[in-house]
Amino acid sequence: MPFNDERPASMSSGEDQGSDVESSSERCDSSDLEYSRESFTSDCSSKHCTPSSSPPKTLTLDEVMESARDLSNLSFAHEIIVNRNFHLETDSLPQDSLWKVVRDNVHKAFWDILESELNDDPPEYGHAIRLLEEIREILLSFLNPGANRMRTQIMEVLDMDLIRQQAENDAVDIQGLASYIITTMGKMCAPVRDEEIKKLRESTDNMVTLFREIFRVLDLMKADMVNFTIDNLRPVLQRQSVEYERAKFQSVLDKTHSALDHTTLWIKSALEALLLAAIPTEQTEGQGKGQRAVPGPFQVLNAAFLSILISDYDKSPLPETWVTDETRLREIQWQLRQSQAVNEVLLIVYSTFGGPIQGLPSLSDRLKRMTSVLLDGMHSPHFNLEEALEGVSAQICCELNKSLTERNYPALTPALQATLRGQICSITQKDNPIRTLVEDRVQQYFQALICDPKPQAKLEQVPAGLTAIKPELALMGAKFISLVNYNKTIYGPFYADIIRKLMFSSNPPAANPPQDTTQDSVTSN
Incomplete structure (x- = not known):
């Protein structure tokens, strides 16, 4: 359709595969998967290993939008990495939704105007020219950078200045242009769309109906192109998945100082629950009688992970570090x-x-x-x-x-x-x-x-x-x-930083803060 400001194609994650996540994580160093030193020490050599947060500040609209784009890119990349069945589908709106009613009415108005203009005597070509111009841009978007010959041919046949001159003299060959567009689409489309192209070639409908069908098939071809790109991008993302996602999240954190608030509350709740359930220990060296045993960082994080299974995500917001897996967590x-x-x-x-x-x-x-x-x-x-x-x-x-x-x-x-x-x-x-x-x-x-x-x-x-x-x-x-x-x-580095601050800050959950042995404890594991 000639309206590029429609809602984006809907995401279809298909059937989730637990092995997809596992196959990605297996490419990481095995020590990472076993609460590695790197995950819980602050002196990693990796550029993005040590998390940092910006001090509170007033964000501009541009910064907010950039942060939203970073988060969107992170979610999109994560879905590609963990779900091999992920693909994009052409937009399919609920039958009775307000958005569908509005969209259908706007589209109908455009096609009605186009039909009215072409049936005038002499015909008007204002909407038809805008239609052809958008088709030209869509066809050009399908081309690889080196397809100069095809690009030149499209620009020559769909020369908008020439078409406008022809329109002024009532000499536009709409049927011939439609035939060329369909032939070009047939050269560019995936084999799965061959049957659709064949129907377009054999169509006996009027020109307005034919162009509506052309745009429908172009939408399918756009989805095919995106999914082809996703399939080619997936191996690259999987090889760099950890560094990429960590860097993207750090970028969000740099722009939004509150980007770890829910994650901090989640870990703090797990720590407080462990402290509440701890059995008072006998007096030992350096500890007073009746003090509660302080849980280690791994115990805190394990308890937090377990709580994810029983949390009510509608009442308690999901930690920011888990939002990209919310659908999978809910299904489990x-x-x-x-x-x-x-x-x-x-x-x-x-x-x-x-x-x-x-x-x-x-x-x-x-x-x-x-x-x-x-x-x-x-x-x-x-x-x-x-x-x-x-x-x-x-x-x-x-x-x-x-x-x-x-x-x-x-x-x-x-x-x-x-x-x-x-x-x-x-x-x-x-x-x-x-x-x-x-x-x-x-x-x-x-x-x-x-x-x-x-x-x-x-x-x-x-x-x-x-x-x-x-x-x-x-x-x-x-x-x-x-x-x-x-x-x-x-x-892991973000969790380590949060746990360290909770356990060894000036106001920790425990009544008597222990000495900071987090790094030694983790190293021993």
Whole structure:
């Protein structure tokens, strides 16, 4: 269309692949992935290793816009690096959205004016010339720097000064220009668009409809060009991913002194929680009786990473260092909540009935699949969990009765069915013992992965009581640990600086600040 100020093409991340993050982080030095010295010392040789923040100052509009562009570039580059399925799609707006209504009306007005002008006697070519001029610029944008011959030909055929002169004399060959444009598009387009070009060549529509279709195909070709560039850029970004993302974030931090506020609160909350849970130690050399053990920097950061899984991102803002992975974190969190609910239901069923349904893997699989389907989408704000669990209870009772009667066991009594329904529906309560047990053990599982230098070996080692969701936990664990490893490789120096200030500042969370041994502690790890 002749309106280049439309919203940009929408981003489509496709299906996230945890291995994408892992493959990128594996290219980094393995010591980085194991809380390396470099990540937690302030004397790195790398230019961007030691984070710094600018003092508070009043920002100009240009500085704010530049910072926003840096953040946008960082998010865009990160998506390319971690998700090999990432690509851009032509804009697809919701059918009933206000933006779509406005855009469609503006476009319709342009095409109506164009049709009216071409049908005048003699024809008017004002809008047609602007149309051809934009098509020329789009075609030129597709050319490689060395395509001088094609560039010259386009400029000669779509010579706007000549076309304006022809228009004044009513001698513009619109049909011939359209034919040349379609032929040129056929030379430039990707093979996947050959069928679209063929339809344009065979079109018998009027000129206005033909040009509308030409612009539609040009939009597809623009998306193809961008995606081709992304595919070629991805290996380069992956080789330089850590330095690039760290430098971009430092650039944002230099312009916006508050760019680490949420990250600082996130780490501070983890530190305070550890101090609150610390057991008072006996009097030791250099410490008074009853002092609380001070957590080490790695313990603080591990606790912070674990809290990401259970945080409510709608109520508590995500740390700035995690915003580029917000979609992936939310998906892991949603999948985890659903898997936990499925596990809780199955634990209740097997603890209630025991022997008659033990050792039946086919029954267990059916109950699991059925429960998963009925709880699908439970993260949605409009999802009624209690109602869904009522349906789960009814279906489970039907499956159990069918299995029991097939094996000559008595069917469930109405009282037993009511008891089962009540127990299953009670998992909506936060203090439900089954729910508390499952959530605690899930956290134990992820904590073990976060703290282990070689977490891949522990993906299949789930705590007792979580066997029913072992495959799902292993998949989510692999994705989450890959994100954590990549995140701390990039932002480790920033985290180290924050932890150092929190633990050894004049007003640390602890009542009695310890000596600054962070660097020695990290080095020993």
